[in-house]
Amino acid sequence: MRLLHPKKLNLDSLDPKSREIMEKTIAFFEGKGLKKVKHDDHERVWYADFLDFVKREQIFYALMTPAQYGDAEHVRFDSYRNNFFNEILGFYGLAYWYTWQVTMLGLGPIWNSKNEAIKKETARRLKEGAIFAFGLSEKEHGADLIASEMKVTAAGPGKYIANGRKYYIGNANKASYVSTFARELSTGDYIFFAAESDHKNYTCVQNVVNSQNYVAEYELKEYPFTDFEVLSRGRDAWDASLATIAYCKYNLGWASIGICTHAFYEAINHAANRVLFRHKVTDFPHIKQFMTDAWTRLLAMRLFSFRASDYMRSASEDDKRYLLYNPLVKMKVTMQGEEVVNLLWDVIAAKGFEKSGYFEMAARDIRGLPKLEGTAQVNMVLIMKFMDKFFFEPFSYPELPRQKHFKNDDFLFEQGSTSKGQNKIQFHDFNIAYNSTKVSNVKIFQAQIEVFKEFLSKTPPDKGQSRDLDFMLNVGELFTLVPYGQLIIESANSEKISDDILDQIFDFMVRDFSKYALQMYSRTSSTPEQMELCLKMIKKPAVNVERFTRVWEKEVLALDQSYHMNP
Numbered sequence: 001m002r003l004l005h006p007k008k009l010n011l012d013s014l015d016p017k018s019r020e021i022m023e024k025t026i027a028f029f030e031g032k033g034l035k036k037v038k039h040d041d042h043e044r045v046w047y048a049d050f051l052d053f054v055k056r057e058q059i060f061y062a063l064m065t066p067a068q069y070g071d072a073e074h075v076r077f078d079s080y081r082n083n084f085f086n087e088i089l090g091f092y093g094l095a096y097w098y099t100w101q102v103t104m105l106g107l108g109p110i111w112n113s114k115n116e117a118i119k120k121e122t123a124r125r126l127k128e129g130a131i132f133a134f135g136l137s138e139k140e141h142g143a144d145l146i147a148s149e150m151k152v153t154a155a156g157p158g159k160y161i162a163n164g165r166k167y168y169i170g171n172a173n174k175a176s177y178v179s180t181f182a183r184e185l186s187t188g189d190y191i192f193f194a195a196e197s198d199h200k201n202y203t204c205v206q207n208v209v210n211s212q213n214y215v216a217e218y219e220l221k222e223y224p225f226t227d228f229e230v231l232s233r234g235r236d237a238w239d240a241s242l243a244t245i246a247y248c249k250y251n252l253g254w255a256s257i258g259i260c261t262h263a264f265y266e267a268i269n270h271a272a273n274r275v276l277f278r279h280k281v282t283d284f285p286h287i288k289q290f291m292t293d294a295w296t297r298l299l300a301m302r303l304f305s306f307r308a309s310d311y312m313r314s315a316s317e318d319d320k321r322y323l324l325y326n327p328l329v330k331m332k333v334t335m336q337g338e339e340v341v342n343l344l345w346d347v348i349a350a351k352g353f354e355k356s357g358y359f360e361m362a363a364r365d366i367r368g369l370p371k372l373e374g375t376a377q378v379n380m381v382l383i384m385k386f387m388d389k390f391f392f393e394p395f396s397y398p399e400l401p402r403q404k405h406f407k408n409d410d411f412l413f414e415q416g417s418t419s420k421g422q423n424k425i426q427f428h429d430f431n432i433a434y435n436s437t438k439v440s441n442v443k444i445f446q447a448q449i450e451v452f453k454e455f456l457s458k459t460p461p462d463k464g465q466s467r468d469l470d471f472m473l474n475v476g477e478l479f480t481l482v483p484y485g486q487l488i489i490e491s492a493n494s495e496k497i498s499d500d501i502l503d504q505i506f507d508f509m510v511r512d513f514s515k516y517a518l519q520m521y522s523r524t525s526s527t528p529e530q531m532e533l534c535l536k537m538i539k540k541p542a543v544n545v546e547r548f549t550r551v552w553e554k555e556v557l558a559l560d561q562s563y564h565m566n567p
Contacts, residue, residue, distance in 0.1 A: 002299065002555070003261050003264070003298065003299065003302065003559075004084075004087050004088070004091060004257075004258065004261050005562065005563055006026045006029075006030065006088070006091065006563065006565075007030075007563060008562075009022070009023065009026070011023075011084065013080075013404045014081055014084070015074065015406050017062070017073075017074035018074065018078075018081045018084075018406075021057070021059055021062060021063070021085070022081075022084050022085065022088060024057055025053075025059070025085065025088050025089075026088060028050070028053050029088075029092040029093075029096075029565075030565065030566045031566070032049070033565070033566045033567050034356075034357075034358065034565040034566065034567055035356075035567055037092065037093055037358075037565075038355065038356065038357075038358075038360075038361070040212060041093065041095065041212060041361055042355065044210065044211060044212050045212060046212065046214065047095055047096060047099065047212055050096050050099070051099065051129065051131065052129075054129060055128070055129025056129075058127055058129070059085075060100070060103060060126055060129075060130075060131070061075065061123070061126040061127040061129075062074055062075050063077070063078075063081070063082055063085060064077060064103065064104055064107055064126065065077065065123050065126055065127075066111055066408055066410070066413060067408035068408075069119055069120060069122075069123035070123065071127075076406070076407070076408040077111075077408055077409050077412065077413075078406065078407065078408065078409060079247070079250075079309050079312055079313050079409050079412070080309055080313060080403060080404055082251075083254055083305065083306065083309055085100070086100075086251050086254030086255060086258065087254045087255075087257055087258040087261070088258060089255070089258065090254060090255035090256065090257065090258025090259045091258035091259070091261055091262045092258075092262070092565075093361060094255060094259065094361070094365040094368070095211065095212040095213050097251075097255045097258070098170055098213045099131060099170070099171055099213070100251075101170070101248065101251050101252075101255070102131075102132075102133055102134060102169075102170030102171045103131045103132045103133075103171060103175075104248050104251065105132075105133075105134035105170075105179075105244055105245075105248050106131075106132030106133040106134045106135075106171065106175060106177065106178065106179050107122065107126075107132050107179075108134065108179070108240065108243065108244025108245075108247075108248060109134075109179040109181075109192045109231050109232065109237075109240040109241065109244055110122050110132075110177065110179060110194065110231060111413045112231075112232070112239075112240040112243055112244065112413050112415075113192070113231035113232050113236075113240065114232070114236075115228075115230065115231055115232075117228060118177075118194060118228060118229065118231065122177065125176045125177070130175075130176035130177075131171050131174060131175055131176065132171065132175050132176060132177050132178070132179070133169050133170060133171040133172040133175035133177075133178040133179070133197070133216075134169065134170075134178075134179055134244070135150075135166040135169050135172065135178045135179060135180035135181060135195065135218070136166070136169075136181050136241060137166065137167055137168050137169070138150070138164075138165065138166055138167050139165065139167035139168075139217065145181065145190070145238065145241060148181060148182060148183055148190075149164055149165075150162065150163070150164030150165070150166065150180065150181065150182035150183070150220070151163050151164055151182060151183060151184075151185050152182045152183065152184045152185065152191055152193070153184075153185045153186070154184075154186055155224065158226050158227040159224065159225075159226055160193070160224070160225050160226070160230075161222055161223065161224055162180070162182060162193070162195070162220045162223040162225065163220060163221060163222065163223070164182065164219070164220055165205070165217060165218065165219045165220075166178075166180065166216075166217070166218055167208065167217045168208060168215055168216075168217075169215065169216045169217070169218060170213060170214070170215050170216070171214065171216075172197060172204060172214070172215075172216035172218045173197065173204045173207070173214040173216050174197060174214070175197045176196065176197070177194040177195070177196060178194070178195045178196070178197055178202075178218070179192055179193075179194055179231060180192065180193055180194070180195045180220070181237065181241055184233070189233055189234045189237075190233065190234060190235075190237035190238050191230065191232070191233050191237055192230075192231040192232045192233075192237045192240055192241070193225050193229045193230050193231060194225075194229045194231060195220060195223060195225065195229070197218070199223065201220060201221055201222055201223040201224065202218060202219075202220055202223060203218060203219045203220075203221065204216050204217075204218050205217040205218060205219055235417075239415070239416060239417050239418070239419075242417075242418045242419055243412075243413075243415040243416075243418050245373055246322075246323065246326060246415060246418045247312060247326065247412045247415075248373060249326060249327065249329070249330035249373040249379070250305075250308065250309075250312065250326045250329045250330060252329070252330045252333075252334050252369045252370075252372060252373060253301065253305045253308075253329035253330060253332075253333030253334055253337075253369075254305060254329075255369055256301065256333055256334045256336075256337030256366060256369045257298065257301050257302050257305065257333070257337070259337065259341070259361075259362045259365060259366050260294075260298050260301070260337050260340040260341060260344075260362070260366070261298065262358050262362065262565070263340075263341055263344055263358065263359050263362040263363075263366075264294060264295065264298060264340070264344060264559070265559065265562070265563040265564075266348075266357055266358055266359050267291070267294070267344040267347055267348050267359070268282075268291065268556070268557070268559050268560050269560060269561055269563075269564065270347075270348050270351050271287060271291065271347050271348060272557060272560035272561075273560070273561075281347070282557060282560075287347055288548075288552050288556075290343045290344075290346055290347050291343070291344075291347060291552075291556050291557075292504065292548065292551060292552050292556050293343055293508055294340045294343040294344050294347075295551075295555060295556045295559075296501070296504050296505045296507070296508060296551070297336050297339060297340050297343075297508060298336075298340050299501070299505065300336070300484075300488050300505050300508075300509075301333045301336050301337065301340075303487070303488045303491035303492055303495070303497070304328070304329070304332075304333060304484055304487045304488050304491065305329050305333055306402075306491055306495075307325075307487040307488070307490050307491035307494075308322070308325040308326060308328065308329050308487060309403065310400055310401075310402055310403040311325050311400070312325070312326060312409070312412070313403035313407075313409055314400055314403055315411045315412075315415075316411060317416070319397065320418075320425045321425065321426075321427055321428075323382075323386075323418060323422060323425060324383060324386045324390070324425070324427070324483060325483065325487065327379040327380075327382050327383050328379075328383065328480060328483060328484060330373060330376075330379055331370065331376045331379035331380060331383070331480070332480050332484055334366075334369040334370040334376070335370050335376055337366050337369060337370075338366055338367065338370065340366075341362055341363055341366045344359070345359075345363060358565065377469075377473060380473055380476040380477075380480070381469075381472075381476075382422075383476060383479070383480060384472065384475070384476045384479065385422045385423055386422065386423075386425060386427070387456070387475075387479050388423070389423065389424070389425060389426055389427060390427045390430070390479075390482075390483065391453055391456060391482075392453075392457070393426065394426075394427065394428060394429035394430075395426035395427060395428060396428065397428045401494075402494050427483075430449075430482055430483065430486040431446075433485075433486045433487075433489040433490050433493075434446050434449075434485070434486065434489065436489060436493055437489060437493075437499070437502060439499050439502050439503040439506065440503060440542035440544070441503050441504075441505075441506030441507050441509070441510050441541050441542050442485075442489065442502065442503070442506050444506070444510050444539050444540075444541060444542060445485060445506050445509050445510050445513065447539065448510065448513045448514075448517070448537050448539055449482055451533055451536045451537045452478050452479075452482075452513075452517075452537060454533060455530065455533040455534070455537075458529070458533070459527060459529045459530045459533060461475060462527075464525065465525055468525060470523075471523055471525055471526075474516060474519050474520045474523060475520070477516040477519075478513065478516050478517065478520065478537075481509060481512060481513055481516070484509075485506065485509055488502075488505060489502070492505075500547050500550050500551055501551060501555065503542070503544070503547055504547065504548065504551045506541070507541040507542075507548075508541075510539055510540070510541040511541060513537060513539075514537065514538040514539055514540075517534045517535075517537035517538050518534070518538060520534045521534035521535060521538075
């Protein structure tokens with residue numbers, strides 16, 4: 001496993017129909033060409049051509065319909081193959097990924113409901129090419145569900161009236177159903193119901209962004225609906241919203257991977273063929289370092305995210321480890337995506353602003369992903385709830401093989417509460433992965449982890465520090481590196497990634513750990529005892545010029561001219 005290469009696809013792990021979907025999607029974009037993709041982006045053209053293609057090929061139907069509501073074997077909700085589709089859409093343009101993402105969000109409360117009639121109707125509409133939307137956030141309250149002001153009143157047996165506005169709702173201009181979260185006035189209970197965007201009492205107020213995407217503010221004014229459109233009530237409605245976000249936030253990491261991959265190809269093509277001061281740009285040592293760091297960080301993002309999908313696909317009521325790993329895909333992978341683009345931009349400099357290249361879109365769009373489906377900081381707070389169990393109470397699970405099989409991911413729609421009992425979720429011993437390899441930088445990284453564990457056990461954050469979110473986010477940065485590295489190793493073992501590459505990946509991991517340890521040391525509130533342990537966490541990666549050169553020449557520079565999008 002290396003990076004996605006649209007013209008040298010390796011999709012052997014997919015079934016024939018799934019390969020066909022991916023190949024046709026790539027053919028659509030390569031047929032459209034970079035110039036038209038950029039034109040539509042600059043002119044903010046609604047991507048009707050892409051949605052017509054999706055409708056014609058029944059792609060959203062095939063990939064987002066649970067098997068029991070489909071009419072063919074290839075129709076299933078299979079997170080493993082969805083990884084590839086996520087990545088491909090990000091590779092060609094975030095706008096195309098976005099309409100897929102918000103459709104999946106809109107479908108979540110429907111597939112999570114007990115309303116079989118509307119689920120069957122939804123599958124029928126998906127097959128006909130419909131898109132969907134997730135009506136959760138509001139202008140004044142964001143995603144604060146407790147403060148939701150959309151109100152529902154009874155209008156007779158099995159009949160209701162809704163009034164209120166939702167804000168920042170993707171696809172809400174054209175969605176067949178908009179899964180809308182509200183409160184029932186008579187009981188105060190939460191309710192999810194499906195509204196239709198073409199109804200006369202539904203008003204699409206505006207597009208709140210200057211983009212190809214339509215991110216709507218919509219208003220329901222005396223909007224009538226019946227029991228047929230009611231998806232869930234009370235605690236079930238609350239759980240449906242969080243369960244939907246729990247697996248949909250995972251998609252953001254893959255969009256980031258796709259964006260970074262295309263940007264990488266453009267950057268290496270430019271840098272390796274540009275001469276400055278009588279030298280190729282790629283002859284300069286700092287450029288080699290920037291490009292190698294970008295490539296290893298990008299490969300690590302992909303390795304981690306594939307492994308995280310294994311835990312999501314194998315999840316059960318007794319194994320909810322995915323509730324740590326999915327927020328990491330959303331938070332850590334997307335933030336690493338920003339780092340990759342920053343490194344590449346330092347290489348290509350002014351070239352990154354040019355209107356004709358993909359990179360201009362990448363530099364803009366990569367910023368958004370850490371800020372959607374809960375900010376990176378919100379997801380960090382979620383992650384820190386798992387820290388004690390992860391470090392100090394390892395549990396024994398059977399070894400988990402790669403989850404590539406062609407199955408429906410049923411548990412995603414049967415998650416129950418994803419917000420209760422998080423501090424009871426158990427994890428296998430992270431040392432199993434770290435002990436499986438002897439590469440130098442992994443061993444240095446392990447030593448850093450041991451000092452961090454000592455920090456947590458001997459000098460844990462006191463009451464004041466625990467209330468200081470700035471301090472705790474730094475603790476969280478150090479923590480997240482540990483499961484991030486763990487799953488990278490697990491994935492690398494599975495994919496037969498060489499020791500050279502793994503060692504080079506952990507070269508930046510050691511440096512990142514040291515960076516966050518230094519930041520912790522420098523915090524105003526850090527104690528002398530904490531500062532002493534922070535200094536012990538600061539370590540230098542193993543120096544190996546030969547290894548670096550092999551990775552640079554065989555993996556990074558070797559990609560020069562390997563991919564150009566059709567003009």
